[in-house]
Every structure is written in structure tokens, then in C-alpha cells.
Amino acid sequence: MRAKSLVPIAFLAVVGLTGCSSAATQAPTQAAPAGSQAAPAGSQAATPAPATQAASSGTLTVWLMKGSLPDETVATLNTQFQAAHPGWTVDYQVQNWDGIVAKLTTALASNNPPDIVELGNTQAVTFEQAGALMDISSQRQALGGGTSNDSATADEAWLGSLNDTSIWEGKLYAMPFYAGDRLVIYNKTQFAAAGIDPATITSKDKMIAAAKTLQAKYASVKDYSGLYTAGQNWYELLQFIWDRGGDVAVDQNGTWKATLESPQAMQGIQDYVDYYKAGSTGPADNDEMNPPEYDIFHQGKAGMFIGNGWEIGSAVGTDGKLKADEVGVFAIPSATDGKTAPVFLGGSDLGIAANSKNQQQALDWLKQLNTDAGQQLLIKAGWIPSLKTAAANIPADNPILQVQAKEAAAGSKSTPNDPRWASVEANNPIKSMLTQILTGKASIADAAKAADQSIDQILNTPL
Amino acid sequence: MADTMRAQVEDLSPVTVGRRGAPSRPRTATSAMRRALPYLAILPTLGTFLILLGYPVLLVILLSFQKYNLAELFNHRTIWIGLDNYREILGNPEFISVVIRTFLFTIANVALTIGLGTLVALLLDRLGRWMRLAVSMAMVLAWSVPAVTGSVIFQWLFDSKFGVVNWALNTIGLFGDFTNHSWFDSGLSTFAIITMLMVWQAAPFVAFSLFAGIGSISKEQYEAARVDGAGEWAVFRWITLPSLAPLFMILTFLSSIWDFKVFTQIWTMRQGGPNNETVTLAIYAYQVGIAGNRFGIAAAVSCVMVALLLVVLVPYIRSMVRTQEGA
Numbered sequence: 001m002r003a004k005s006l007v008p009i010a011f012l013a014v015v016g017l018t019g020c021s022s023a024a025t026q027a028p029t030q031a032a033p034a035g036s037q038a039a040p041a042g043s044q045a046a047t048p049a050p051a052t053q054a055a056s057s058g059t060l061t062v063w064l065m066k067g068s069l070p071d072e073t074v075a076t077l078n079t080q081f082q083a084a085h086p087g088w089t090v091d092y093q094v095q096n097w098d099g100i101v102a103k104l105t106t107a108l109a110s111n112n113p114p115d116i117v118e119l120g121n122t123q124a125v126t127f128e129q130a131g132a133l134m135d136i137s138s139q140r141q142a143l144g145g146g147t148s149n150d151s152a153t154a155d156e157a158w159l160g161s162l163n164d165t166s167i168w169e170g171k172l173y174a175m176p177f178y179a180g181d182r183l184v185i186y187n188k189t190q191f192a193a194a195g196i197d198p199a200t201i202t203s204k205d206k207m208i209a210a211a212k213t214l215q216a217k218y219a220s221v222k223d224y225s226g227l228y229t230a231g232q233n234w235y236e237l238l239q240f241i242w243d244r245g246g247d248v249a250v251d252q253n254g255t256w257k258a259t260l261e262s263p264q265a266m267q268g269i270q271d272y273v274d275y276y277k278a279g280s281t282g283p284a285d286n287d288e289m290n291p292p293e294y295d296i297f298h299q300g301k302a303g304m305f306i307g308n309g310w311e312i313g314s315a316v317g318t319d320g321k322l323k324a325d326e327v328g329v330f331a332i333p334s335a336t337d338g339k340t341a342p343v344f345l346g347g348s349d350l351g352i353a354a355n356s357k358n359q360q361q362a363l364d365w366l367k368q369l370n371t372d373a374g375q376q377l378l379i380k381a382g383w384i385p386s387l388k389t390a391a392a393n394i395p396a397d398n399p400i401l402q403v404q405a406k407e408a409a410a411g412s413k414s415t416p417n418d419p420r421w422a423s424v425e426a427n428n429p430i431k432s433m434l435t436q437i438l439t440g441k442a443s444i445a446d447a448a449k450a451a452d453q454s455i456d457q458i459l460n461t462p463l
Numbered sequence: 464m465a466d467t468m469r470a471q472v473e474d475l476s477p478v479t480v481g482r483r484g485a486p487s488r489p490r491t492a493t494s495a496m497r498r499a500l501p502y503l504a505i506l507p508t509l510g511t512f513l514i515l516l517g518y519p520v521l522l523v524i525l526l527s528f529q530k531y532n533l534a535e536l537f538n539h540r541t542i543w544i545g546l547d548n549y550r551e552i553l554g555n556p557e558f559i560s561v562v563i564r565t566f567l568f569t570i571a572n573v574a575l576t577i578g579l580g581t582l583v584a585l586l587l588d589r590l591g592r593w594m595r596l597a598v599s600m601a602m603v604l605a606w607s608v609p610a611v612t613g614s615v616i617f618q619w620l621f622d623s624k625f626g627v628v629n630w631a632l633n634t635i636g637l638f639g640d641f642t643n644h645s646w647f648d649s650g651l652s653t654f655a656i657i658t659m660l661m662v663w664q665a666a667p668f669v670a671f672s673l674f675a676g677i678g679s680i681s682k683e684q685y686e687a688a689r690v691d692g693a694g695e696w697a698v699f700r701w702i703t704l705p706s707l708a709p710l711f712m713i714l715t716f717l718s719s720i721w722d723f724k725v726f727t728q729i730w731t732m733r734q735g736g737p738n739n740e741t742v743t744l745a746i747y748a749y750q751v752g753i754a755g756n757r758f759g760i761a762a763a764v765s766c767v768m769v770a771l772l773l774v775v776l777v778p779y780i781r782s783m784v785r786t787q788e789g790a
Contacts, residue, residue, distance in 0.1 A: 102753065109536050126756065130533035223624075283624045285645040285737075291625070354537065419533070419756070426754030432738035435648050454738070461755070463532065 057087030060361050061114040063095050063107075067310065068118060068178070068348065073377050081365050088361060101126070101422070108132040113353035115362040118177060121165040124349045126419040128168035129463065133351040134359055137172045142363070144370030144387065145175065158386050161345040161414045168417075175366050178383035179347030181404050181412060182235065183329045185297065185312060186304035190214060191328075194303070198330045203337040204271055208278045214303035215279045221301060223281045228293055228302035231276065231284035231438045232431040235344045236306050240275075241268030242413050243334050243341040248430070249416045249455055256416065256459035258452035260433070261445060269437065269444050271335055276438060284438040287431060298322055306332060308346065309382065309404050329400050331407050342411035347383070384408055420459050429454035526762035533756040548763035558747070558764075562771065565723065565743040568654065572722040575662045577715055580669025585699070587674045602667035610664070614731035617660045621646040647733055650740025657732050657741065661725065669714050676710045677703060712783045716776065723772055744768045 060081070064074065078090040093114070095103065101123055107113050108127060119127060127133050141147060146157035156163045162176035184207075186198060194217040196210050211226025218224045229236060238248060246265030249258045259265055276282070281301070282293070293305045294315040300322070307315070309329075316324050331340040350369075352362045368374050375390035379398065384391050384405045391405045415421050424430075433451040436442040442450070527549070529535070530542040552558045583602065587595055608616070621628050623645045632641040647653045684702050693701070704711075726745040729735065735742040735750065742750065744764065752761025 105533070105536070105756075126533065130537050130756070132533070132537045281624065283622065283645070284643065285623055285647050423750065423755040426750055427735045427739055427742070429738060432736055435645065435737060439645055439648055441648065450738070458755075461757075463534075 058358055058361070059089050059091050060116070060358050060365060061091045061093065062116045062365065063093050063114045064118045065100070065120075065348065066094050066096050069377070069381050073381055076377065077365070077368050077374075080368055085361060085364065090365070104132075108353050108355070111355060113355045115353060115356040115358045116365060117351050117353065118348050119174060119351055121162055121176075121179075121345070121347045121349055122415050122421065122425075124165050124174050124351065125168060125417050126422055127351065128166075128173035129419045132354055133173040134354050134356065134362075135171050135173060136175070136352065136363070139363055140172050143175050143367060145172070157388060159345070159347075159384070159388060159391060159408060159412065161412045162347055162349065162386055164417055165414060166349050174349035174351040175369075176386035177348040177350045177369070178378045178381070178386060179345050179408060179412075180309050180383055181343040181345050181408050182239070182306050182308055182332065183343075183400070183403050183407060184304050184332055185294075185307050185315060186328050186330070187297070187300070187302070187322075188326050188328045190218065190300075190303045193217060198328060201330065201333055203333050204274070204335040206337075207333055208274060211275075211278045211303065218303070224301050224303075225280045225282070225296070226303045227275060227278060227280060228282055228296050228305045229272075229276055229280045230282040230286055230288045230290070230293060232287040232428075232434050233282075233293075233306075234428060234430040234434065235288070237269065237272045237430065237434065238344055238413070238415075239306075239332060239341050240271040240335075241265045242411070243336075244268040244271070247413075249459060251416070251418075256418065256420075256456065258455035258459070260430070260448040260452050260455070266444050266448055267335075269433075269448060272434070273437060273444070285435045309400055312400065329403050331403050331410075340407050340410050342413055343407045345408060345412035345414055416459065418459060419463065420461060423458045423461075424455055523762045523765055526759055527766045529759045531757075531759035531762075536756075536758070544759075548760050549767070552760060552763055552767065561742055561744055561747045566775075568658075568743055569719060569722045572658055572661055572665075573715060573718045575658065576665045576669055576718050576722075577711070579662055579666040580714070581673055583666060583670035584673035584677060585703075587670065588677050599671075602670060605663055606667035608664065610727040611731050613660055613664055614728050617656055618732060621656050623647075648737060650737065653733050653737065653741050657728055660728055660732075661722065665718060665721070669718070672710060672714055673707060676707045680706045709783070712779070716779060716783065719776065720772065724768070744771075 062074075062078075074092050078092060081090060082088055095118070097120070100120075104117060104119070104123075104127065108117065109132070136143065144157060145163070158166070158176040159179055162179050166172055166174040166176055184198075184201075191198060191214075194210075194214050196213060201207050201210050207227065214226035215224060218226075241247065241260075241264070244264045244267040246262050246268050247259055248265075249256050260269070276284075282296075283290075288307075292314070293302070293307055294311045296302045297305050297307075297315045298317045298321065312327055312329070316322050316327055332343065333339070334341045350366055352359055352366070356362055369378070370387060372390070375385040375387055378385040379390070379394060379401065382398075382401065384394075384401065388409075391409065394402045394405050396402070415425075429451040433447040436447040436450075437444055441447075528543060528545060530544045530547070534540075535542060583598070587598060590598060620626055623629065623643050626646075628646075629641040629644055632638050632644075646656055680703065684706075685698060688698050688702055724745050725743070726749065729741055729743060729746055730749070733741060735746040745768070748761045748764040748768065751757050751764060755761075
């Protein structure tokens, strides 16, 4: 009987084990066959591009993200590349943002990875630190990025915070691609009806006043917000924190210290609370996508919201409720009158797989982007181009991009450039902090302290 | 039945052959063959099982003794570190609190699922034909809603701004003001919503199983008890419950496994939030493994998780097997 009773136990052990751990081990399991035939570590660094330079034909695989570049733009780049590399073709594949980190993890670990991959600028560091990408430090000048791989240097050719995310421990592992940032998106019709001139909104106080004027004008509209913001829009919060001179976390000689409880950061949090309490009907316990802020704006229930440039299309929508020329933009004002707040620079970098066999060709493909023509293609696609010189000269027929580029030039930042930051975002303590504060469950100081503790713990786990 | 007979017939023939003077050798060969046959028959299943489940399990166990982060994955390095991963998680107070939370969550869910399932089963037994059909339909629908869909529906029901629950509570007006009440601002409240969802989805299976079980109890027993003057509770306590004991055991057992390792509902609801207060072991393994890219530690977490489940369930399985043998 003893032996008999062990059978179901053994069965359950196996079922239970695989059932609960399949998600956690998916990546390494898939990569295991690659590992078995692998050369010892470090050999990749010793097999640089020249070995494959002689290849007279082949296929270059390029992965770009959905919404990055229009098909015809990519076609232009590929035609140009193929003209310069007879015998070569480009296999262009569009990837979805959803689940991309897991997909990149398995793809880059394989022996036959895509040659060029697009990485979100906050994701790039994960792959840079892990050695998934080719070290292109020596190619910096050839790629148009100036001379210094020191992220502290102010005179690089690439946009500051995109440049920072391309560097890990003094080496360049990716090339900045394009950037986008947030701005104030407003309803022109409502502004005109309430008698507000957006040009006069030059500070936090003036923006709050405008929100209240709009609310008075549209008091009859149910759930109307002058300035709509979700309770957990932490991207927005970060900008106010930076505006006050604070930050989420600082690197103290290799140890991260979360600094939300610093006086400057707490002032930024107070700014966020002031904006929210000015009359936003957004949920205190949910973020900017639940429900999407642009949807609220589209329904006419918000006079303005702080959103990404690409959200304007969704805000206008296709049902004719709101026309494109009814939507305007202006720079996010600082707490200090006349200045703009530093913006959270989103965007992408392009990396070459460390295991790629076509690294020389991949470099050549990348170089096309840092020409005048290449930068114009990015502008046409609606992005702030990676080169500062190009970003400073956005044509006048693109007012939205002009505002975005102006903001970025005035000051842009991103999250701490560390692979462990992804774990912070996986269950963001900053979101919980905001809900605690906005629902009155905790003071700013207490909630910030608790969030700091969580962030400290995650950012300082051993790599 | 026919198969058994044929087997007996085949069994006899070599014996006869043996008696006619041939040495006993063919007889042992055939009987060895016969003994091996069942094993040969389950071989394909067993093989598939080992390849699809055994191999990944072996990898997970091996992985749990390695330092295996993203860098090791990309550089194809294997670094054996013995029990370090286990030492790290067992020495981490956060992990311990996750374990305790997972057990409490499981106990609460299983108790409520079995309790509600039993009540519905008893109800089904007493309902007329049409109401029984209606209740069964409702149960089947709840059961067939995919986990992710169910989670999204519950999220909207309990949304602080647009949720119908806050609206309904306000309309009734007896429980105070629920305008903008956030159901997801504390761990306990979020767990309550998740539990509600999981019990709603799991109770139908329990109810149908028990209902089928109740149907198999002979009506004479009930009649005899009622003649002796037993009330509803006594009938349930002394007839229904003992008759269905093995069924209750297996249902509790299965529910425990499902609830212990549940991932989808918790993750979809709030990703383990607010502030990590709804992180259970499955979520923890995911956070460490996928979000944190520490595959070795995540493998160790998974192994500990299964070990814990086994430790708790082994006595249970033993008593289950005993009950069945006794019956």
C-alpha cells in the first residue's frame, strides 16, 4: 500500500512542478539547445565583424517595432542599403511592443538572432548589461554620435537621455533611434469658449487656474475635468519631480538610493496632487491607460491632458466627434513661470545582436539613419530625430513635433539606467504611493518613504 | 469482460503445450511477455510524459542550483552555486511572508469554494426541473468564462469610477457613500475581489461533482432517517456527508492545488499590487524570473513551492488512498 500511494504523489509532483514554473523558466528552457553547442564565454568578443566582411551576399534581418517607421520609409532605407550592397537583401519584420522583452530575450540568445533590433530606451540597458548586444564603442564617430562614450559629457551629438540609455559602463552598445515626449494636449473649441489663450499658460498655477475656468464653464457636463489625469500616471509625476530638482533614485558609487522622500521630490509629488485635486475625475487607483486618458479627452470630458505625441491620433479618433484641427498642443509648464518642465523622454535605440553574423552590414544599415536624409525620414514619421542638430531644426509645418523637440532640448530625462529598473516597473511602488496619497491613506512623506524602501530593495539586488 | 476471457484462454494454451512434453521454457517466456504487456502499453504515454514534463522539470531542478541571470543566458555560461539560491530565498523575510500569504489565500479560497459548491449542489438536488436547468446553465457559464476574461470583467465591476458595484451600493444607500471607493487600494480588499472571482469560477465544478454524488446515494437511506425523525441538518451530517467523504476529499485536494499555484487572476487583476500585497508564490516566481531575469532564483522558488505543496498534501493523499481501499 505504501508503494501504491506514492504513485499519485509522484504524478502530482510532476504536474504541479511544471504547472507552476513553466512561465518562470520559459526563456532558459528555450535557450538551452543553444547553450549546449555554445563556445566558451568571451569568444564572441574575439570574433568581430571583419570575418564576415567578405560575404558578398546574404540576408540582413531587421526588427523594428510597430508604429516606429511607415513601411515606405523602411523600403527607402532598404533600397538604399541594397544598392550599396549588391547581393544582399533585407528581411524586415515588425514586432509588437506587448511581450517584446521576452521575445528579444529568446531571440538574442539564439545562435541565429535578428541582426538589428529596436529596443525601447528603458529596456535597452537590460540587454546591454547582459552582453546581448555588440559593443559598438569604436564605431561611435562613424555612426554620427560624436566622440565621447561618457554619459556625463554634455557635448554628444545625440539627444542626452537617448545617449545615456545606449551606454553601459562606459561602452556604447546601441545607437539612439528616435524620441518622443509628452506635451499638453488641449481642446481648442473648449478653450475658446472658456476664453483661455493657451499661450498664457506658462506656469503650474496658471494651468490649474485654466483647469478650474474650464470646469466652471462645463459644469453641466458629467465627470468633466479641466485637466484630466489618472491617479497613477507616474510618468507625469516624474516630470514634476524633475522640475523641482528631485529624482526617483540616484547612483551613489554603485549603490542606488531612492530619493522620493527628498524635499525636492516631495514638492514634485505635491505638484502632482495639486493638479489632480484641481478637479481631475480620473481614478485614484488606476493608471493612464485604464481608462485611456485620450478616450476621456475624445469624449469631450476633458479640456486638456498630458499625453504623448502619438496619442493625438487616438484622441481625435475616427468617429468624427472631434476634428483634428480642434486639438492643439503646448509645452508642459514648469512650476517656475516662463519655463517648461523637463520631460520624460520615451523612444528607442537600435542594437546589433552580439551573436549576429552580419555585424558589418548591420552597421552600414544603421549609418543611413544619421545622415540629413535619414533624420528627415524620422521627422516625417513624427519623431524627434536622434541628432541634436536635426532636432533643433524641425520644419514649421510640424507644430506638434516642434513643441516636443523644444521641450526635449530644454531638458529631458528617463528612469534610472539600470536593468533592475524593469523589476520596479513590474509592480510599481510609485503607483501604490500615489493611490495612498490621493485617497488620504498616507501622507506624502510616509508614502514616499515606503516607496523608497521598495525601490531601494529592488535596485540593489545583486545583478 | 471479453478481454479477460480471451486472456484466460491464451493463458491456458501454453500450459497445455508444456504438459505435452515440451520444456517449460516457452511458458515462462510467454508469461514474462504477459507481465510486460501492460508496461509496454503505457510506454508511449510514459515516454511522452517524460519528454514533455520530465525533461523541463529536470531542467528547472538543475537551474535552481545555478546562477542563471540574463548574462549567463546570452553568454551560454553555466555557473554551479550549490544551494545558494535556496539559501537566498529562505533567508529573505519577504519570501517567508509570501509563503504564509499563499497558504492563507489557498485555505480561504478552498474553504469558500467547497462551501459554496456544497450549498449549490444541495440546492440543485431540491430544485424543480426548470429551475435546476436555469441554475445549471448559470453555473456552466461562470465555469466556462476564461480566467483572463473573468478578471477583466471583475475589474470593471469594481472600478472606482465606472464600476457597477459602487453605483449599486450607492443606489441602495444602506452602506454609506461608495462614490470613488477604491476596492484595490489595500491587499486585503484586492484579495477579496480575487477570491470572489475565483470562487465564482471554481464553485460550479464542485457543485456539479457533488450533485452527481448526491444522486448516487440511495433514497431509502434518507427516507429511513426521516422516518426516525432526523432534521435537515442531521440528514446532511449523518448521511450525505459520510457518503460523499471521498468526493469531498478529492475536490478539496484538487482545489488546493489549483488555488495554490494560481497566477492568471491575481496577475491580471493588479499584478500583485497594491504595493506587492497580493504577491503569492506563483507571482513571486514570475517577478523574480521574468521581470527580474533571475532564472536560477525563480527555479528555486518553483521547487520550494512544489515541495511545500507536497509536504502539506502527502498526508492527505495517504488518507485518501486508505479511504478508497477501505470502501
